[in-house]
Amino acid sequence: xxxxxxxxxxxxxxxxxxxxxxxxxxxxxxxxxxxxxxxxxxxxxxxxxxxxxxxxxxxxxxxxxxxxxxxxxxxxxxxxxxxxxxxxxxxxxxxxxxxxxxxxxxxxxxxxxxxxxx
Amino acid sequence: xxxxxxxxxxxxxxxxxxxxxxxxxxxxxxxxxxxxxxxxxxxxxxxxxxxxxxxxxxxxxxxxxxxxxxxxxxxxxxxxxxxxxxxxxxxxxxxxxxxxxxxxxxx
Numbered sequence: 001x002x003x004x005x006x007x008x009x010x011x012x013x014x015x016x017x018x019x020x021x022x023x024x025x026x027x028x029x030x031x032x033x034x035x036x037x038x039x040x041x042x043x044x045x046x047x048x049x050x051x052x053x054x055x056x057x058x059x060x061x062x063x064x065x066x067x068x069x070x071x072x073x074x075x076x077x078x079x080x081x082x083x084x085x086x087x088x089x090x091x092x093x094x095x096x097x098x099x100x101x102x103x104x105x106x107x108x109x110x111x112x113x114x115x116x117x118x
Numbered sequence: 119x120x121x122x123x124x125x126x127x128x129x130x131x132x133x134x135x136x137x138x139x140x141x142x143x144x145x146x147x148x149x150x151x152x153x154x155x156x157x158x159x160x161x162x163x164x165x166x167x168x169x170x171x172x173x174x175x176x177x178x179x180x181x182x183x184x185x186x187x188x189x190x191x192x193x194x195x196x197x198x199x200x201x202x203x204x205x206x207x208x209x210x211x212x213x214x215x216x217x218x219x220x221x222x223x224x225x
Contacts, residue, residue: 004161033212042122042205042215043162056211091161093213106152107213109161 002026004110006092012116013082020078021113025094032075033107034067035091036060043091049075050097082117089114120145120208124216131196131223139191139219141206150209151189153182155202156218162205196223 005024013019025032030051035043046065047057051072061067064082069075079086093107121144131137143151150169154162166175168184175182179200181192191204203220207213 006161035213040217042207042217043213045212045214048212093161105150105209106164106167108164109154112159112161114159 004092004094004108006090006110006113008113009111010114010116012118014118015084016081018078018080019082019115020076021090021092021115023075023077023092023094023110025074025092026108028096029094029108030072030097031095031105031107032069033093033095034075034077035093037089037091037112038087046077079115082115084117087115087117120210120214122206122208122214122216124204124206124219126219127217128220129222131193131221133197133223133225134195136192136194136196138193139204139206139221141189141191141216142187143189143206143208144187145208145210145214148208151184152207152209152213153180153189153191154205154207156205157202165204193221196221198223198225 007022033048034046037043047067049069064080067077089112091112093109095105095107123142125140150167153165156162166182171186173184179194183190201223203218205218207215
């Protein structure tokens with residue numbers, strides 16, 4: 001399977017604990033994105049990487065959130081001191097980064113990690 | 119800031135009953151309008167990209183169209199397996215999504 005993979009698929013934690021999620025993008029995709037989705041809403045952008053460089057962070061990404069993409073391959077998203085409001089589906093997507101003309105920069109999503117903070 | 123509004127929020131159809139979903143958008147410069155399908159508990163699945171007004175794309179029972187201010191997703195003779203949430207998004211470098219339309223097709 002050459003799609004985007006995420007681990008774990010589900011995470012239940014207690015308020016105040018730290019959690020870390022992993023995303024493995026489609027191989028050779030330069031761009032990697034993190035989104036958060038709550039029930040009844042569309043995904044909201046959190047941050048994105050071009051290779052190993054983190055180029056943009058949403059204001060939704062508080063200081064408790066940190067993302068890395070060492071070596072430009074997989075990425076991790078860590079949430080420190082989790083709060084109940086962090087409960088959501090965390091989605092990872094990747095794209096080739098090719099744009100211009102009729103080329104697309106289609107983002108392909110993984111299955112998501114469902115976080116529940118008790 | 120890019121804005122995307124989808125309507126209706128929910129749509130219940132009888133099998134074979136064709137209908138359309140609407141996506142209205144406001145962007146500073148459209149680089150692409152995307153349609154995704156999302157099943158419960160799963161990530162969005164890419165369907166279409168549209169770039170310019172007048173463009174149309176089809177896939178099985180789905181057809182997407184684009185004007186300068188909105189896009190439509192037409193579902194022709196839907197089947198129960200078409201039941202899902204359909205998400206519309208506009209692209210800068212990131213995607214800005216609408217809240218989606220949840221379609222339920224009854225046999």
